[in-house]
Amino acid sequence: NFYNCGLIDAQLSILEKLDLSDLISLNLDKNRITQFELGTKLSSLVYVTFNDNPQLKQIRGGQTYAYLARLEITRTAIERLLIPALPEIYYLDISQNEKLEEIRFAGSCPHLQVAFLRGNRLEKFHLPQGFEALVYLYLNNNQISDLKLHGTFPQLRTLQLRDNELR
Numbered sequence: 781n782f783y784n785c786g787l788i789d790a791q792l793s794i795l796e797k798l799d800l801s802d803l804i805s806l807n808l809d810k811n812r813i814t815q816f817e818l819g820t821k822l823s824s825l826v827y828v829t830f831n832d833n834p835q836l837k838q839i840r841g842g843q844t845y846a847y848l849a850r851l852e853i854t855r856t857a858i859e860r861l862l863i864p865a866l867p868e869i870y871y872l873d874i875s876q877n878e879k880l881e882e883i884r885f886a887g888s889c890p891h892l893q894v895a896f897l898r899g900n901r902l903e904k905f906h907l908p909q910g911f912e913a914l915v916y917l918y919l920n921n922n923q924i925s926d927l928k929l930h931g932t933f934p935q936l937r938t939l940q941l942r943d944n945e946l947r
Contacts, residue, residue: 869891874897
């Protein structure tokens with residue numbers, strides 16, 4: 781738990797030197813980091829938060845995180861975000877990132893139930909197939925004019941699109 785430690789990138793580089801293969805929770809909320817790499821040494825993560833890092837511009841990590849169940853990235857400076865296939869994720873909060881213009885899913889998230897993607901600067905949003913468990917999708921307070929939801933969503937109960945630019 782690194783909550784509100786004032787950490788900068790150089791201080792977090794210590795994580796690369798440690799064996800964290802069994803780490804399941806990582807809280808990096810309220811710090812001063814500008815980038816972070818979710819490398820292979822963090823492959824057992826279940827819960828990760830990057831909330832309130834106003835200088836955070838990039839999160840890298842192209843591998844599949846087999847155990848990741850909850851991911852939160854709010855109030856950062858990220859402009860584009862690529863979400864890898866996350867086979868176990870059930871909760872995703874990528875909200876209130878005032879510079880975030882693009883969220884892309886590189887694969888399916890078959891267990892995702894809740895997706896908060898509100899309060900960003902998204903102009904388009906495309907959700908590929910592989911999200912059948914989705915119950916709540918919040919896209920309100922963006923700038924979306926192009927919305928495409930592929931596949932079926934038999935569990936979807938709430939779709940929030942308020943305050944967008946849909947035609």
